[in-house]
Amino acid sequence: MRRGDIHLYGQPGAALSKIVLLASNQAVLDSERPWFMGLDLLDEGDGDLLTVEIPGRGWVNTAATHRLYRQWVGERIASVEPETIERVEEALRASLDL
Known part of the structure; x- marks a missing residue:
């Protein structure tokens, strides 16, 4: 897993899943920590100044x-x-x- 990768995310066997962008530092992603940070991929921009377009993928x-x-x-x-x-x-x- 690399920072900036887009993955499917959801509990195995569950009916619902979503698409996420991995946002944690690469050292955290390379570690064995069970948790790290990500961002949900949205279909549309929400007009928020802190929303970033992911070209060809969403926001x-x-x-x-x-x-x-x-x-x-x-x-x-x-x-x-x-x-x-x-x-x-x-x-x-x-x-x-920061």
């Missing part, structure tokens, strides 16, 4: 991070371009005042 609102359980991360769908993940990182820093 993420960086003010709405989610704690993801490693065992529920499924198939990798795509990876975000470096320029896009930079915009996501900038918006995350702004949303957390």
Whole structure:
């Protein structure tokens, strides 16, 4: 798993799943920690200043991070371009005042 990857996410066997962008630091993703941070992929922008377009995939609102359980991360769908993940990182820093 890499920061900026887009994956299916949901409890195995459950009827519902969603698409998420992995947002944690790469060291966290490389660790054995069972939890890390991600962002839900939205079909449309919500007009929020902290929402970033993921070209060809949708949008993420960086003010709405989610704690993801490693065992529920499924198939990798795509990876975000470096320029896009930079915009996501900038918006995350702004949303957390870092």
